Amino acid sequence: MDIEYKISKYFKDNNLFINDKVSNITITNENEILSIKGSAIDLVELADILVSVAKDKNEVSHIHLDENTIISKDSKYKEIIIEKI
Numbered sequence: 001m002d003i004e005y006k007i008s009k010y011f012k013d014n015n016l017f018i019n020d021k022v023s024n025i026t027i028t029n030e031n032e033i034l035s036i037k038g039s040a041i042d043l044v045e046l047a048d049i050l051v052s053v054a055k056d057k058n059e060v061s062h063i064h065l066d067e068n069t070i071i072s073k074d075s076k077y078k079e080i081i082i083e084k085i
Helices: 006-013 040-055
Strands: 026-030 032-039 060-068 079-084
Touching: 006 032, 006 040, 040 060
Parallel strands: none
Antiparallel strands: 026 032, 060 079
16 A cells, blocks of 8 residues: 655645654553654654555555554554554
């Protein structure tokens, strides 16, 4: 699946990011609450990924995110699978 970074491009082209800091997504779980933290760029990139999975023409599609993509090495969770069913 190809990820289209249209939202990220729009934000960059229109100077909507306060800064260009990329920290990657950190995922934690405390008291049964899942927390996803990241800079504005990280969160918009995650939005692009979610939209790309949703738009994929295959009936079922998925993507793996890990330390080699968008997840921080400091994250409690080392991999996320996002799946359209």
